Amino acid sequence: MEDPAEEDAGLKASREALAFLASIEWKELQDCLFADTLVTVSDTGRELGEFSITVQKANYDSQPCFHVHASSHGSIDDIPCGTSITAYISKNLETLEQNHHEYVKLQDYRLDRKSQMVRRGEQLLVNKVVTEREDVKRQILTFPLTSLEGFVSEASNLVILRILAQRKKIPENMVFLSLDNEMHISVSTYQGLGLKKQMVGQESLEVLGIERTVEAIEDVPTKWHCHFLSDGHLVSRVQVGSPVTMRLVQLPAQMGEDDKADKVVFEKKPLVWEEDMQLCSKFLDRKEELKADHASYVRQHPELKALLADFLQFLLLRKPDDVFLFAADCVIW
Incomplete structure (x- = not known):
């Protein structure tokens, strides 16, 4: 079991980031309990797959918390690929457990990355498994929680983005601790991209842009540009440099009577889910989510x-x- 904390001991979250975490109120977290579904499209406008995020109330070790589930599945250049995150986070956005799965499938080649982080006592344990063809590499890391003040996981980040969008303001010098792709402690930052008009369906809406950057110890930084409605719903998401964009194509359903009256009813059509890319992706994603949830329950009840x-x-x-x-x-x- 490796302990990489010493080599990264100089990295710390900023005072502004810690103050932001401490300022989050219960009502703000309640306002984040909804689902987002976006369509993944290429730079030519071709539909490639689906991206979804759901935040719900849950319990972990009999304690109230939040369950975060995010997934992206599709096909790029006819190559199936995807990623999914299933996590439990506390009301302070501390990561209690997170399972992260990424895959790329070629005809004679498969790359599969799985990582699990679990909070155990005063440590955060990370188990990483990388499968490339028939080669399987395993790595177990441990981080003392005292070295992770202001740590933000991928799941916590999704909630932070919603809160920032609802506040309509991104504080200066927002520097958090994170883990890069190689599981080194690094830093992540948030910056505002300002307001702009963006098309959603046939409507032009004002959206707030937020840039998140995750530094890497042995690689170049990774940046994401996300745009949100004022209520925190995600409108678009893109990794800088990628030809793929995730876009909202239909406004989230509203609860007003006028919206209910205008609701369009679509005729049900029979589907063979095994032959439908999106349904098949949802099935595989739900399967991974249930496996992670069941494994977590077994670990909690030895x-x-x-x-x-x-x-x-x-x-x-x-x-x-x-x-x-x-x-x-x-x-x-």
Whole structure:
């Protein structure tokens, strides 16, 4: 198990960033509980896939928290690729657990990156697995929480962006701690891009732009430009230098009576989900989300393994003809 904290000990979050985290109120977090769905398009306007973000209330180790799920799946140059994030964060935006999965699939080549960070006591444990063809590389890192004041994970970042958009103001010198792609402690910054008009469907709307930059210890910085409506809904997202843009194509549903009256009803059409790229991507993404959620529950309840082992041993000793009836009798007993 590696401990990279010493080599990055000089990096710290700014006072402005720490003050921002401390200033976040419960109502602001409540206002972030909604879903965004954008379409991924190429620079020629071709639809390539879908990007979605959902923030919901949840519980982790019996404590109230927030569940963040983000996913991007599609095909670039007919190459399937995607990324998904499933995480639990506290009301202080501390990351309790995060699972991050990225993949690229070629005919005879597969690149798969998985990382999991879990808060354990006074440490943050990070387990990274990279699969390239048949080669599997594993790495386990540990960071003392004392070295991570002002740390922002990818999941926490998604909530921070919504809060900044709703406040309509990005403070100066917003420098947080982050992890780069190689799991080194680095810094991330936020800067305002000002207001501009942007088309959503047939409407021209005023949106606020925010630039997020994540520095890398061994590579060039990565920048994202995101634009938001005043209520925090994401309108567009692009990684600087990428030919792919994520765009909102339809305004989020409103709860007003006028909007309900104007709601368009589409006729249902039968779909074969295995042959539909978006439905198939959603299925795979939901599968990863459930696996991460179930694995998290098992880790939080180690008594499950002992209980199952005892039951299996009892079952093999008795060797009943009806396993289901035997299991039911064991539960009643």
